[in-house]
Amino acid sequence: MSAFQQRVFSGVQPTGNLHLGNYLGAIQKFVDLQDNYDCMYCVVDMHAITVWQDPNELRDNIREVTAAFLAAGIDAKKHIVFNQSRVPQHAELAWVFNCVARMGWLNRMTQFKEKAGKDRENASVGLFAYPALMAADILVYRGTHVPVGDDQKQHLELARDIAQKFNNDFADSIAANGHADGFFPLPEPLITGPATRVMSLRDGSKKMSKSDASDLSRINLRDDAEQIAAKIRKARTDPEPLPSEAKGLEGRREADNLVGIYAALSGDSRDKVLSEFGGGQFSSFKQALADLCIEKLAPITSEMRRMQADTAYIDSVLEDGGVRARELAQGTMDQVKDIIGLLR
Structure with a gap:
């Protein structure tokens, strides 16, 4: 890991109705990590659309998550706060990773089985393949650390598997492009604090969720x-x-x-x-x-x-973060294309 600049990446889906579990399981930890790492905090709107979203609600929810980041104490000038869809390199690298990942790996993802339920045939391809996009989210910035809850550890393992397979598949080309220790880092989980998984106030066996009827x-x-x-x-x-x-x-x-x-x-x-x-x-x-x-x-x-009443301010934060994120992501994609043999 020493060959890579330490960088934290994490994101929150803008699916509305943020709750205490989101704050304690993610946002509070994001704030705490700012003092020790370069951080990138993303509103992962492309993940949200793996199931249908009302367009007007989605826009509001993207701004709500951004407001929560800032209100909790994330410094958007020192670190990078942005929404995922402003950076097309996420999707671009995700396609490369779709070609690196194996079907068997994705078939083992328990969250897809839980979210798709019994009607798996009717689930979107995006819902099935989104762990490859999650890997791209992290690795397009060559992220080294990811704060995750217990339910995301399997996806981070997949990101590590994809990074390792890419490094192995293109080892000679990677070395020829000046990377002796592999191109992608194997990102490490950061699981901290006494309540990484906050449960329902009505049923201690279920995770606190916005979709709970009560x-x-x-x-x-x-x-x-x-x-x-x-x-x-x-x-x-x-x-x-x-x-x-x-x-x-x-x-x-x-x-x-x-x-x-x-x-x-x-x-x-x-x-x-x-x-x-x-x-x-x-x-x-x-x-x-x-x-x-x-x-x-x-x-x-x-x-x-x-902040939510001042949409111009929220949008300016996201625009600035998107510009800074795209610059980093483009540097990665240029090198990925050179490594795998695509002309640019």
Whole structure:
């Protein structure tokens, strides 16, 4: 990895209704990584259209995700914030990777099976092939690190497999073009913090999701203080008091989820949270969790609303990021074409 400049790449789909799981699982981590890496944070709108999107809603959702990035503290001047479709090299490299990846690799992707359900024959080709586009998202910038949740680790492994196969398939050409250690890095996952996977407030076995029929299952980033407090108060728990150490949460999914959310918002470990609240009733813990959620999210929600009202500003951030991203991506694609034998 030392041959490559360290660069973080990650993205969020603009599918609407951002929630606490998006914030803790992704956006908060993006903010934390800024001090130690060159970062590229992408609104992955081309991934969103693997299922049909209302065009007007899609435009609004792209701006909403951008506003969330900025409101949470991502510095768009020091780093690069952009929407994927502004950089056509993503799709260009994805086609190359479609020709490198094997059908068997994509057939093993569990997320496609989950999203397509029983009607796999009616799913879009894009939904099947999007892991190759995800690999291109990272590798068109020769990204070395990707903050991922547990559900994306398989796709990152595929990106590594594609990079390795490309490096092997074109080893002689890559060396002739001056890259002794391979052309693409094998990107590493960055899995940090106590709540990489935030679960539903109504069912601890399911991930918090915007598609859940019950709005009580999630805390939306647009919720006000009263809504946040009500949802946490109604969150499912069990009759036992909180344990005094993390081992006592085993088999208690809903309790573990709420403690994990508190830990992630406070920056403390689960054990530290339980040393403070262990032995007590859920009612007092829920009140403390609601207060903490409101304290952390209210300023972000307020700033998001302000920014979303100023679409010209949001669009200027995306335009600037797109220009800077295209410059990097074009440099990669020029070299890829030389390596694989395409004239340019």
